[in-house]
Amino acid sequence: MALERLHLHNWDFPDSDDSGLHTIHPYPAKFISSIPRALITSLGVAPGTAVLDPFCGAGTTLVVAQELGVPSIGIDLNPIACLISRVKTTPLPAGLTAAALRVVQATHAGTVTVPAIPNVGHWFNEEVSAAIAALVAQIDRVPDASVRDHLRLALSSIIVRVSRQESDTRYAAIEKPVSPRSVREQFLAACARIVETKAARSTPAASAVVLESDILAVTPELIGRGVSLVVTSPPYPNAYEYWLYHKYRMWWLGYDPIAVKQQEIGARAHYFRKRHATFEEFRLQMASILRLLSKVLVSGGYACFVVGRSRIHGVDYDNAAMIAGEAGRAGFTEVDRFSRVIRAGRKSFNLSHARIKTEAVLVLRRS
Ligand SMILES: C[S@@+](CC[C@H](N)C(=O)[O-])C[C@H]1O[C@@H](n2cnc3c(N)ncnc32)[C@H](O)[C@@H]1O
Missing domain, CATH: 3.40.50.150 (Vaccinia Virus protein VP39)
Structure with missing residues (x-):
């Protein structure tokens, strides 16, 4: 049967x-x-x-x-x-939008060190790298593991878009009009999309x-x-x-x-x-x-x-x-x-x- x-x-x-x-x-x-x-x-x-x-x-x-x-x-x-699998299968944590805004706000204070990533200067402009590094550092300080996972996923989803890489499947470096501000905006938009998508589903x-x-x-x-x-x-x-x-x-x-x-x-x-x-x-x-x-x-x-x-x-x-x-x-x-x-x-x-x-x-x- x-x-x-x-x-x-x-x-x-x-x-x-x-x-x-x-x-x-x-x-x-x-x-x-x-x-x-x-x-x-x-x-x-x-x-x-x-x-x-x-x-x-x-x-x-x-x-x-x-x-x-x-x-x-x-x-x-x-x-x-x-x-990705964890975020897709865990309920939306309370306060994700507020946490994302706090992370972005905190990136304006202090300086941040860009980690030693091979060839980073080829794929990311310097200001964009600093903006990403600041987001990573602030996300890492978020105490709730599920909120942190959701924020890390949002950031991960925009990495190729804010880099010089032409697209997810094309490994050519091209110039794109990306600024530190647009990195933060795209990060917040990715968070909003996760919230919206999950809010439309019943809790598994x-x-x-x-x-x-x-x-x-x-x-x-x-x-x-x-x-x-x-x-x-x-x-x-x-x-x-x-x-x-x-x-x-x-x-x-x-x-x-x-x-x-x-x-x-x-x-x-x-x-x-x-x-x-x-x-x-x-x-x-x-x-x-x-x-x-x-x-x-x-x-x-x-x-x-x-x-x-x-x-x-x-x-x-x-x-x-x-x-x-x-x-x-x-x-x-x-x-x-x-x-x-x-x-x-x-x-x-x-x-x-x-x-x-x-x-x-x-x-x-x-x-
Ligand atoms: C065809 S993809 C699976 C796609 C999946 N069905 C989906 O819907 O997203 C194959 C997966 O095998 C994983 N993989 C490759 N080598 C592995 C290993 N040694 N142990 C566990 N996973 C591995 C890759 O990371 C990749 O995610």
Whole structure:
């Protein structure tokens, strides 16, 4: 019955148009929310268990799970991904607007040191850097952790816009008319947008837990509860560089993008260095993750992977076929596979270099 329900969907979701909470911060290769919604509603989540997304990115699975009243757990290596996921899934803290205004007001007093960020002068004009540094310093002094998270997310969302970087997906430096005043105004506008977006939603009742970790270091104990459904879209070789996309956001917010790059699965940098990473390494990483999933999933639970193809040094690789093969060795059976067309021209989605046109939705059942 659950599996039959999967066939009621057009997996291309031609009419999907995410807005509101899903768009409060840019993120590359995000799910359209229709995908986790279709998987959760079709396959169901057993009472007392949770949905797990081991590569939760901007938290789409967690947001949809909350809308459906289902507890969820998300894991991601990237601290910006975790910040976005946390903010999207926690209730709006009281007094956010007042706190944002106080932060901006406080930036006018005293001087501030711009942190030692590589190449900062190339990407940010000096006055803009000072304005951002002052905002970071004042946000860091906000005592309430949830207010602080919301303010940090608002600042993160404007970093590329106030930099010289042409856009989120174009790494050319261009001159833009940005002043310290417009940095503060854009920060306040981003806060207002978060408040407005959240105020329009009912407060989520289901819990969502976000773990910031390399998935390869996660144990079943860390996940800590029974899972009856996994919904995820893994990173894969040579497709996207999440660390690069968020590099300056991480520097400004005090994280280390180079450490993230080193642990990021599939990052293009690993495939174009002297010591080339290989598809075989990716296979071993996926095998290890499937073994973890097989330990945390209840018997009869499902793991769904949305994954495209990779091209490494001119050779095409079918990631879905590889994951299905490794899943078999980890105690899973492939029960269905859909091919879906990825709509070109989606804003935060650059298809040109990877030439990805379709992706697979792989449905595996834990024996
Ligand atoms: C395709 S994206 C997930 C997007 C997500 N479905 C969404 O809707 O936003 C893949 C994610 O895998 C994460 N990732 C890469 N290597 C990782 C690792 N070693 N451990 C945990 N997460 C990792 C990336 O940071 C990225 O957020």
